[in-house]
Amino acid sequence: MSAVKKTIVVEQLKRAQMNELLVKGKRLDGRGLLDRRDLTVVTNVIEKAEGSARVTLGNTEVIAGVKVNMGTPFPDTPDKGLLVVSAEVLPLASPYAEPGPPDERTIELARVTDRGVRESGMIDVSKLVLVPGKHVYAVFVDVSILNVDGNLFDAVSAATVAAILSTRIPKYEVPAEGGAPVKTDQKMPLPVQTIPVAVTMAKIGEHLIVDPTSEEEAVMDTRITFVSDDRGNICAGQKGLPGSLTLDQVIFAARTAKLKGEEARLILKQGVGSV
Amino acid sequence: MSAVKKTIVVEQLKRAQMNELLVKGKRLDGRGLLDRRDLTVVTNVIEKAEGSARVTLGNTEVIAGVKVNMGTPFPDTPDKGLLVVSAEVLPLASPYAEPGPPDERTIELARVTDRGVRESGMIDVSKLVLVPGKHVYAVFVDVSILNVDGNLFDAVSAATVAAILSTRIPKYEVPAEGGAPVKTDQKMPLPVQTIPVAVTMAKIGEHLIVDPTSEEEAVMDTRITFVSDDRGNICAGQKGLPGSLTLDQVIFAARTAKLKGEEARLILKQGVGSV
């Protein structure tokens, strides 16, 4: 039996075992289907960055840093500051990660995280303008994944949000006589309006489970993420991987994401406040 | 017999068969040696582009679009607008096309097409200047190959020329008080001076044939393209592929290109007018 065939057989056995448990409402690590793993948040871990946060979600560990520059707005949004979210799975994070430019999965991860922050209106980018069309604050959030054990979407989202909450940017002022803005010694927080939280569910067989581990992701059929804000809105969503969901599962997932997002939002607030 | 050897044998048989026909002045699809396949031209197929054309040459099918921006002229030609011709063989065009940056054949294709337009003086680039050295019109022609069945050079050239002929660009005006040019609601055609036409011939054995199909290209020894304008000049030429031509064949090819170019130019004019 070839190594590949053996792998397929092993995977099928694992799926069967997991399904047996899920039918009973249990998971390999003892959690219930909708239980999240422990989430820890520590901010201001990188003093050189304007904001930063280290987040663990079970054994998944990520670090996010925020850097802020002066930038030029896009021509079609002269009255909005810039926000760029990037992610990298560091090669030290997993035996399967490889150095190099981000692959499609990491691009998806960064873009969904970016949309959660952007579409929720977390940062009021209209307040990041110094001279419309010319000088705006440019906020770069870079997230490095340090250890992979499933559910990067929620961990990266939480680190991004916590780093933004912890950010203190240098205040710039436009000289009275005009010209380029000048950095002052004053600091100010980013103009935050809401705290978006991503909640990801894996579908294994007919079960939806919250916050899958790597082991669970290895056998999941599909994955769905919803980001909700603190005003009762869903503001971003993404189904990933082959596989499909029933109409009811989509509605259930959206509702669950809002519910579970509330819990995580509290932890995020505490984590930021605790610094 | 290995697959590769078999391929070589098949190719030799095909060459022999084709040569037999060519000696009789015939081709596999019934054409005479100097007959072009049907050429159709439809313009304004992409409303968002400033100009566009869809061209079929037998089963070869390409689409060209023109976009026009404000740009900065090259330092050594401050009084000339910009013209950039690019081409891509879309992966949907052939089982052998692959996604990715253009390979040497596609670069050659784009550059020869560009030279035909540029060296013929088709567009009077001195009329595309708003503020010398600072603000000029930048004309981008992008050609996508949709289906490959031989003679991309002539099809791409025809689509490029037809798209340029159909182009209506927004008129810009320089404010009286100076500064960057401002887009107006007026439209204007590009300043066209001549209609260049490319005619490509394949050499198979000792025969030169006009407008080769993919099947014919598979066995051709070499390829030669000449572009002529409507004032009796040859304005670009390119021999491609290993293989060689006699001195007489070169002279014959140049003469044939001018002759056959006349026919194609009529079809181009009609195609553009028909819209």
Next chain:
Amino acid sequence: MSAVKKTIVVEQLKRAQMNELLVKGKRLDGRGLLDRRDLTVVTNVIEKAEGSARVTLGNTEVIAGVKVNMGTPFPDTPDKGLLVVSAEVLPLASPYAEPGPPDERTIELARVTDRGVRESGMIDVSKLVLVPGKHVYAVFVDVSILNVDGNLFDAVSAATVAAILSTRIPKYEVPAEGGAPVKTDQKMPLPVQTIPVAVTMAKIGEHLIVDPTSEEEAVMDTRITFVSDDRGNICAGQKGLPGSLTLDQVIFAARTAKLKGEEARLILKQGVGSV
């Protein structure tokens, strides 16, 4: 015996043979351990470049060219001109060289050469400023390796230095009314303050030898380069390759580099003067 194993055995034999000689203070080509190969320097070999030099070191042959533009200084050094040293091992230089972007060895080579020039203060970059923060001279030194026979570090360094010494740049002047500097017909040399010289040693077994050939490099354990100026300073250093040196060997290498550098500096001066 596989080809790879055979290679290993051959290499071991070669090492043994070389070690036997080194114990007697000799090398395969008859040189003493600290003898450099013949160094020849010819400058102004590329008339279109502002400076150039062709250097041979035994059979190693390189050519360096200097081009000078107007440039914008780095924001943190508004009062300094720009200096960029690049290197390429041309694919014609060796059966092992490949076309493509520089690999880590070539990047190391260029960066160590750059540091030798930069850290010695060879060029007084503060004199390459026309308008602080805005307009400075940008000096590009490009070195192409033409034939590889060991010790590229010293050959590339010598060619770089000789090309800089031979350089005559167009003098620019800032118009009285301000604005971009204007090129004049006058020429001036670069503001040279010292002549740095790189001396590289290979360690084979317990022996340090100056100026290794390719044959010697194939069996060397490690490599160390020191660059010294003409004021008695060491100004750059680099140990390369796996392998290690004793503390005494490091001190010895530094001293030897200064001594041997003196000889090479004379040849460089003569080479430049001879033109």
Next chain:
Amino acid sequence: MGKAGGDSRSLINEQGLRIDGRKIDELRPVKIEVGILRNADGSAYIEFGKNKIMAAVYGPKEVHPKHSALPDKALLRCRYHMSPFSTEERKNPAPSRREIEISKVMREALEPALMLEDYPRTAIDVFVEVLQSDGGSRCAGISAASVALADAGINMRDLVAACAAGKVAGQVVVDVDDIEDKEGQADLPIAIMPSSNQVTLLQLDGQLNDEEFNKAFNFAVQGCKQVYQLQREALIGKYFGRSEVPEGGQ
């Protein structure tokens, strides 16, 4: 999305009609053609509003390099690409991060409907080229790709039909176009396998409360079902229109 600002009230007039005259539950005009490219094993062309999109399928075919072949099913590959002239401003032809993400979710939206297990150790390539883009190009591209896969004779469980819903001027509407996407408050593109009501694509940008989400999701599902009818008609038109009866699968 331009939720934050934008005078979006004028996007729906007092008669409840949208800028292009559509009702809130009305699709833009759609045209689907099958088998339009000679060389491809299967192909389709779709016009969806101002979207003009070609899809082509090559395969099942040999995989290069061989070690990337899958032992138990076909390797599905997918490229979504926008032509440089397809957008308002010329688009750089190199694939953007957006195109890379869409290529991924498009592949994942199509895969559930394909019986890839029938073609072990082969590859199936799907190429979607946006010649002109309007709002909803990813949905139109998926719908066209699914038809092209059927045209290629790949064994399928169902077609995949895609359509978006969104929120514009405070109201939930189906099939958001370019202006509505830019000025509106939310966009929810989905794809389904209509026979089994299985969702194979779902993305969401912008803010929807519970009620709005449910309504928009339902609108999008209904939109998919209309697209499905058009897909079927196009396929039937090609095969039966020419009085050829298509074999099930290949």
Next chain:
Amino acid sequence: MGKAGGDSRSLINEQGLRIDGRKIDELRPVKIEVGILRNADGSAYIEFGKNKIMAAVYGPKEVHPKHSALPDKALLRCRYHMSPFSTEERKNPAPSRREIEISKVMREALEPALMLEDYPRTAIDVFVEVLQSDGGSRCAGISAASVALADAGINMRDLVAACAAGKVAGQVVVDVDDIEDKEGQADLPIAIMPSSNQVTLLQLDGQLNDEEFNKAFNFAVQGCKQVYQLQREALIGKYFGRSEVPEGGQ
């Protein structure tokens, strides 16, 4: 290096103390942790002044592509990388020429201490990530990587300890920090195998005369030896602290 200009006199005060209060032969505070990453076969975290650096080791493991495997020893690969948020100005995440050079000399500094011949036809990957950078990040990275290699159980002849010396305000000092590096006159990072006093890394930027070079070299060697003690304590802390006795080698 800012030899040419820079008012560097204030870098050492009248009491002979440096800007952060250190003596000329005093290291910055150093903290080393072992085994901090779950997935890696070995890992370490180092704080060296303001440097915050993680190192991880994967291997020995299979080599892909196979033809790049070595028949007589393990293939050692190394990546030194700076996080985008690790520097004053955001760093582009693509590897710079500087990072490529440092990755090379780092690998060459580690290799002499490893018994790669014990693992033919395999690969050992060393990843060093600078989360926050200060002067001397390459030295701190090497020191952390060596601890991570020990944690991974790779057979070793010795640890590799690294430290720089330099010239600041005309004086030779050990362990140059960021400000001293920018304003100072020379930086001499080295790495040694402390048991055998073998030098495995040496670089020099800036001007030193004979006497200064000898003194700086000696300072750097002494710095390495202090780092070595901290490396050993960290490893002993992990294995003996938990009353586990590490096996020699793997």
Next chain:
Amino acid sequence: MGKAGGDSRSLINEQGLRIDGRKIDELRPVKIEVGILRNADGSAYIEFGKNKIMAAVYGPKEVHPKHSALPDKALLRCRYHMSPFSTEERKNPAPSRREIEISKVMREALEPALMLEDYPRTAIDVFVEVLQSDGGSRCAGISAASVALADAGINMRDLVAACAAGKVAGQVVVDVDDIEDKEGQADLPIAIMPSSNQVTLLQLDGQLNDEEFNKAFNFAVQGCKQVYQLQREALIGKYFGRSEVPEGGQ
């Protein structure tokens, strides 16, 4: 080409002489050296006007990766490259689209003269480096490469000699230099196998009517024949000058 404008009348004076004093049918000074690079299997150096170009040949040699080898002949590869310092403005060392095109037509110009069928499953690499560029660098490069191939002992049917003709100040001239190329109206570079009068390279930029084309083509052919003599002399000089008789072929 600067057909559109440019006061090109002064490019030919009243005596019919060109800017550098040449007659309309006169080549620039040409110098060819053979075997100038130690490591290469064959090499040549050409000065053609201000062009300074090196060509080197490696092979026949093993092909990597193996599957790109051809079963019935050698794989000919060719790189035309300009040094960064070879041009008026510094040239980016990455290959430009122009260099990629010239590499292709250069390979195709050389291939007809080579008996590649004598070396199945091998590769022959031709590297052409322009150290200083002037008008006609592709022609000079081809001529040098052909000599380098002979020096490498590759079996050949003939040498390949290249030369351009053009139209300057309204007149047809041979061997267009840099200024004439920029200010002139047409450039027609060709390469031939002189023994059989077979054309292996032809490109044309700029406008020529029938008569001019025929005349320019004839001028270029005559130019090639003069270059051919110089190529032969250089090869004879190397082999016979040292009283060694070259073997036919390898």
